[in-house]
Amino acid sequence: MSDSNxxxxxxxxxxxxxxxxxxxxxxxxxxxxxxxxAHALESSPPKQRNLLFSLLKTEEEGDVLFELGEEIxxxxxxxxxxxxxxxxxxxxxxxxxxxILQNLPEERMNNILSNMSLVDRKRIEIGLTFPDNTAGGxxxxxxxxxxxxxxxxxxxxxxxxxxxxxxxxxxIFVVNNENEYLGELLISKIITSKPSMLVREIxxxxxxxxxxxxxxxxxxTIFERNDLISSSVVDKxxxxxxxxxxxxxxxxxxxxxxxxxxxxxRCC
Numbered sequence: 403m404s405d406s407n408x409x410x411x412x413x414x415x416x417x418x419x420x421x422x423x424x425x426x427x428x429x430x431x432x433x434x435x436x437x438x439x440a441h442a443l444e445s446s447p448p449k450q451r452n453l454l455f456s457l458l459k460t461e462e463e464g465d466v467l468f469e470l471g472e473e474i475x476x477x478x479x480x481x482x483x484x485x486x487x488x489x490x491x492x493x494x495x496x497x498x499x500x501x502i503l504q505n506l507p508e509e510r511m512n513n514i515l516s517n518m519s520l521v522d523r524k525r526i527e528i529g530l531t532f533p534d535n536t537a538g539g540x541x542x543x544x545x546x547x548x549x550x551x552x553x554x555x556x557x558x559x560x561x562x563x564x565x566x567x568x569x570x571x572x573x574i575f576v577v578n579n580e581n582e583y584l585g586e587l588l589i590s591k592i593i594t595s596k597p598s599m600l601v602r603e604i605x606x607x608x609x610x611x612x613x614x615x616x617x618x619x620x621x622x623t624i625f626e627r628n629d630l631i632s633s634s635v636v637d638k639x640x641x642x643x644x645x646x647x648x649x650x651x652x653x654x655x656x657x658x659x660x661x662x663x664x665x666x667x668r669c670c
Contacts, residue, residue, distance in 0.1 A: 411430040411431070411433040411434050411438075412434055412438045412441065412442055414430055415427065415430050415431070415434075415442050415454070416442055416445055416446075419446070419450055419454070420450070424457060427453075427454065427457055428457050431454070431457060431458060431462075436462070436465035436466050436468070436469050437469045439454075439458070439462075439466045439469075440466050440469035440470045442454060443455060443466070443470065443474060443478075444470065444471065444474055448477075451474070451478070452478070452481065455478050460486055460489050460490050461489070461490070461493065463482075463486075463490035464490040464491040464492070464493060464494045464498070464499075464502075465494070467479065467490065467491070467502055468494060468498045468501060468502060472505055475502065475505070476505050476506070479502065479506065484510070484513055484514050484517060485517070487502075487514060488514060488517060488518060491503075492522070495542050495544075495569075495649075495650070496525055496526065496528075496529050496541070496542040496543055496544070496644075497529060497539065497540050497541065497542060497650055499526055499529070500526060500529035500530055500534070500539070501534065503515075503526065503530070504530055504534070515527065525543045528543060528643065528644075529541070529543075532614060532615075534618075535617065535618050536614065536615055536616060536617060536618060537612045537613065537614050537615065537616040537617075537618065537621050537635050537646060538614040538615065538635070539618065540618055540621060540646045540650045540651070540654070541614070541635045541643065541644035541645065541646055542568070542644055542645060542646070542647065542650075543643070543644045544568040544644075544645075545568075545575060545634070545642065545644050545645045546561070546564070546567070546568070546571065546574040546575070547574065547575045547576065547577045547581075547642060548560065548574060548575075548576055548577075548587070548601055549576070549577070549578070549579075549601065550576055550578070550584055550585075550600070550601050550602035550605065551600060551601070551602065552600070552601045553597065553598060553599065553600055553601075554592055554595045554596065554597050554598070554599050554600075554601070554604075555597035555598065557574070557587075557592055557601060558592060558597065561574075561592075569647065569649075570631050570632050570647040570648060570649065571589065571632070572588065572589055572590075572631040572632055573586045573587060573588045573589060573631075573632060574586070574587050574589070574592075575587070575634045575642055575645070576601055576602075576605045577641075577642050580641070581641045581642055582639070582640050582641055582642070583611045583634055583636045583640055583641065583642045584605070584607065585605040585606055585607040586605065586606050586609060586634060587601060587604065587605045587606070588606070591604055609628075609633075611633065611634040611635060611636040611640075611642070612624065612633050612634065612635050612636070612646060613635075613636060613638075614635050614636065614637050614638070614643060615638075618654045619654065621633075621646060621651060621654065622651050622654045622655050625646075625648060625651045626655075630648065630651075631647065631648050632645050632646065632647045632648065633645060633646050
C-alpha cells in the first residue's frame with residue numbers, strides 16, 4: 403500500500419464519509435494504517451466514529467484501539483462485548499493489551515481476564531502490576547532465555563522449535579536455575595559461533611539489565627544512548643521478568659516530544 407493511496411483514503415473518509423456507501427468506506431479503511439484510522443475516528447463526530455469502528459474487522463480493532471486517546475478508546479470499548487474485545491486484543495503486545503484493559507472498570511476488566519487462557523491472564527496480570535510510566539509498564543513477557551551451560555547447538559535447536567520468534571528479537575537472555583539474569587546473547591553471535599561452544603563462553607555480561615521500576619524516560623535514554631533494539635528487564639531480586647523493545651520506546655519518545663511542544667516557552 404503506497405503512502406499516497408493511504409493518505410487519499412484518510413482524506414476521503416474525513417471529507418466525504420456521509421456521502422459514501424458502507425462498502426465504499428470499508429474499501430477505504432482497508433487501505434489505511436491503524437494510526438490513520440485512529441486519526442479518522444478522533445476527527446469524526448461520535449455517531450460517525452461509532453459507524454466507522456463498526457466497519458472494522460475484529461482482528462483490526464485492537465491495533466486501532468491502541469492508537470486512540472484514552473477517552474475515545476474507552477467510549478468505543480464500552481460498545482463492544484467482552485468476547486469481541488478479547489478477540490480484538492489477542493494479537494497485540496502485552497504492553498498494548500495492558501494499555502487498553504487498565505482503563506476499564508475493575509469489574510469488567512476482571513470478567514475479561516477470567517475468560518482468557520491461563521497463560522494470557524498471567525501475562526497480563528504481570529503487566530497490570532506496574533505503573534505505565536515505568537519500565538514495567540513497557541515490558542513484554544515474550545522473552546527467550548537459555549542456561550549458561552547450554553551448547554550453541556542446543557540453543558539453535560531450541561530456537562528452531564519455536565513456532566515464531568517474538569518481534570524485534572536481536573538477542574536472547576541467559577539465566578540460572580532461579581531465573582536470575584546472567585547476561586545476553588546476540589542472535590548474530592549464535593549464528594557465527596561453533597555449535598560445540600557453550601553459552602557462557604560467548605555471552606555478554608557487561609550490559610546491565612533494566613530495573614522494572616526505572617522511569618520510562620530513562621529507559622528511552624538508555625535505548626538511544628546504546629542504539630538498542632531490545633533489552634532485558636529484571637525485578638528487585640535480579641530475576642528476568644521480560645524485555646522492552648524499540649517500538650515501545652519510540653512511543654515514549656514521541657509522547658515526550660509532544661508534551662515538550664505544549665510547554666515550549668513563548669516569546670513575550
